[in-house]
Amino acid sequence: MSIVSILEKLGSGFLDTLKIFGFTVLFSIPLGWLVYFGRVSANKILSAITKFYISIMRGTPLMLQLIIWYFGPFYLWGANLKGYKFTAVIIAFSVNYAAYFAEIYRSGMEAMDKGQYEAAEILGYSKFRTFFHIILPQVVRIVIPSVGNEIITLVKDTSLVYSIAYVEMFAVAKQIAAARTTILPLFAAGLFYWIFNALVAGGLGLIEKKLNYYR
Amino acid sequence: MDEMNILEMNHIEKIFGKKEVLKDISLSVNAGEVVSIIGPSGSGKTTLLRIATLLETKSGGEMKYCGETVEGIDSGKKAAKFSLLGTISMAAAIVLIVAYIVLWKFGAAWGMEKSIINTILLIASAAALAVTIVFAVVSVIIRRAADKKLSRHKKRFSLVFQNFNLFPHRTVLQNIIDAPMRVLKEKKEDAVKEAEELLGKMELADRADAYPYQLSGGQKQRIAIARALAMKPEILFFDEPTSALDPELTKGVLKVIRQLADEHMTMVIVTHEMAFAKAVSDRVIFMDKGVIVEQGTPEEVFDNPKTERTKQFLKTYEE
Numbered sequence: 001m002s003i004v005s006i007l008e009k010l011g012s013g014f015l016d017t018l019k020i021f022g023f024t025v026l027f028s029i030p031l032g033w034l035v036y037f038g039r040v041s042a043n044k045i046l047s048a049i050t051k052f053y054i055s056i057m058r059g060t061p062l063m064l065q066l067i068i069w070y071f072g073p074f075y076l077w078g079a080n081l082k083g084y085k086f087t088a089v090i091i092a093f094s095v096n097y098a099a100y101f102a103e104i105y106r107s108g109m110e111a112m113d114k115g116q117y118e119a120a121e122i123l124g125y126s127k128f129r130t131f132f133h134i135i136l137p138q139v140v141r142i143v144i145p146s147v148g149n150e151i152i153t154l155v156k157d158t159s160l161v162y163s164i165a166y167v168e169m170f171a172v173a174k175q176i177a178a179a180r181t182t183i184l185p186l187f188a189a190g191l192f193y194w195i196f197n198a199l200v201a202g203g204l205g206l207i208e209k210k211l212n213y214y215r
Numbered sequence: 216m217d218e219m220n221i222l223e224m225n226h227i228e229k230i231f232g233k234k235e236v237l238k239d240i241s242l243s244v245n246a247g248e249v250v251s252i253i254g255p256s257g258s259g260k261t262t263l264l265r266i267a268t269l270l271e272t273k274s275g276g277e278m279k280y281c282g283e284t285v286e287g288i289d290s291g292k293k294a295a296k297f298s299l300l301g302t303i304s305m306a307a308a309i310v311l312i313v314a315y316i317v318l319w320k321f322g323a324a325w326g327m328e329k330s331i332i333n334t335i336l337l338i339a340s341a342a343a344l345a346v347t348i349v350f351a352v353v354s355v356i357i358r359r360a361a362d363k364k365l366s367r368h369k370k371r372f373s374l375v376f377q378n379f380n381l382f383p384h385r386t387v388l389q390n391i392i393d394a395p396m397r398v399l400k401e402k403k404e405d406a407v408k409e410a411e412e413l414l415g416k417m418e419l420a421d422r423a424d425a426y427p428y429q430l431s432g433g434q435k436q437r438i439a440i441a442r443a444l445a446m447k448p449e450i451l452f453f454d455e456p457t458s459a460l461d462p463e464l465t466k467g468v469l470k471v472i473r474q475l476a477d478e479h480m481t482m483v484i485v486t487h488e489m490a491f492a493k494a495v496s497d498r499v500i501f502m503d504k505g506v507i508v509e510q511g512t513p514e515e516v517f518d519n520p521k522t523e524r525t526k527q528f529l530k531t532y533e534e
């Protein structure tokens with residue numbers, strides 16, 4: 001098997017990696033805000049439940065969560081869901097990363113100056129407008145480096161779907177390596193992750209720079 | 216002289232935990248009046264302004280803007296009561312739902328046939344959920360109604376903070392025009408035109424497109440004053456507007472406030488600048504330990520203080 005055909009196979013596997021990455025980012029970033037608001041809710045029960053949820057998400061292996069999300073419906077209810085694997089992957093990743101993001105947002109919100117809320121209140125802004133126009137833009141700038149770190153971790157974490165036999169680039173690389181007894185595809189896969197992460201990091205750097213128009 | 220009453224505070228009290236920070240404060244400000252509040256650190260000056268500007272709730276007393284009693288400040292407590300009830304019924308709903316699921320899943324294994332209990336649990340948990348939603352909605356409605364009542368008063372005043380609190384991610388112009396556009400629903404052209412006039416008055420016409428970080432403290436404070444004035448308040452409160460500034464930068468800000476006084480802007484100014492207070496005020500209030508110790512014209516308070524406490528305090532400002 002030539003290097004070109006290895007790369008071709010890996011490339012098509014990489015599309016699956018990209019799909020997991022893209023959907024997870026898309027869902028977990030807003031979901032993290034929802035979790036954040038639950039976490040800081042004045043409703044004690046809601047905040048206690050959310051706190052528990054965050055501690056489970058962060059305190060147990062993502063691989064375990066992935067397996068539970070995928071096999072859970074079958075073990076609990078004997079449900080045999082067709083085509084559920086990708087959904088399970090996205091749910092597992094999204095709810096897991098949302099927990100991390102919620103904690104990042106929380107530290108960002110805590111760093112906000114109380115004076116900003118008070119100035120907005122004196123000017124007569126609604127709570128909604130205060131959040132979206134005054135607070136959020138400033139918090140986004142504060143949290144973007146930490147969110148960026150999580151996103152880079154996510155790129156690597158996508159390989160965990162191997163544990164429920166979801167085929168993406170890493171699985172493809174392992175298959176070829178085993179079948180041909182060559183380490184080359186594994187190196188190539190590593191190269192893919194590395195390059196992709198460099199691109200992601202570069203993109204994040206650009207966003208960061210763009211947001212740094214003020215001090 | 217226009218004698219219209221803008222702000223009236225009667226027997227205002229404030230308690231933080233167990234500490235009585237304001238005790239029976241009464242004061243009244245008429246249109247066009249400039250009132251300075253002086254007093255040692257911790258005497259409750261900021262707290263008084265925060266109550267007047269509705270940033271803080273009062274523990275007792277009554278407040279009126281333009282003769283209308285400010286109502287609805289304390290309805291937050293009523294709303295909180297309903298959210299607490301909501302929390303309790305939510306807890307009940309959770310317990311009932313868990314009980315229902317447990318019984319539904321394992322009831323048969325424990326030798327309990329699907330029974331009337333299941334149905335009762337199901338209905339009860341649905342009821343508890345409904346009650347939760349009702350309480351949540353009621354507390355939102357109470358808050359909304361209170362906000363609506365308060366918003367009329369909120370348009371009547373503005374506050375200039377010690378540390379400016381400009382929005383750092385917005386340019387000077389955006390800082391000034393945003394609230395008039397969003398809150399007062401002014402047209403953009405009108406808001407911009409007004410902002411430019413205000414900037415001219417603040418001698419900052421050329422800084423409209425700067426970001427706050429590019430300005431000196433004194434310039435920031437003048438922008439903050441312009442932002443407050445753009446809302447056309449009937450009364451403007453200042454909480455130590457120059458305390459965060461170097462002496463040279465203080466001058467420009469005081470000059471602007473003095474100009475506003477000349478234009479008969481109604482103002483209440485908390486300050487440690489005694490010479491300025493003496494020059495600009497119609498009335499001076501000396502506060503200590505949460506009470507008004509003495510008030511009168513600047514001449515009365517500064518030149519012929521009646522109480523020993525006032526004399527002592529003023530002495531600390533003499534070189």
Ligand SMILES: Nc1ncnc2c1ncn2[C@@H]1O[C@H](COP(=O)(O)OP(=O)(O)OP(=O)(O)O)[C@@H](O)[C@H]1O
Pocket residue numbers: 231232236254255256257258259260261262263
């Ligand atoms: N949120 C709060 N919780 C508890 N105590 C408070 C709070 N805010 C103010 N206090 C207390 O109330 C008292 C009055 O404070 P305040 O800030 O009104 O004084 P001040 O006259 O403005 O002082 P300064 O000249 O230092 O600004 C102080 O003893 C302060 O510790």
Ligand SMILES: [Mg+2]
Pocket residue numbers: 260261262454455
């Ligand atoms: Mg103060």
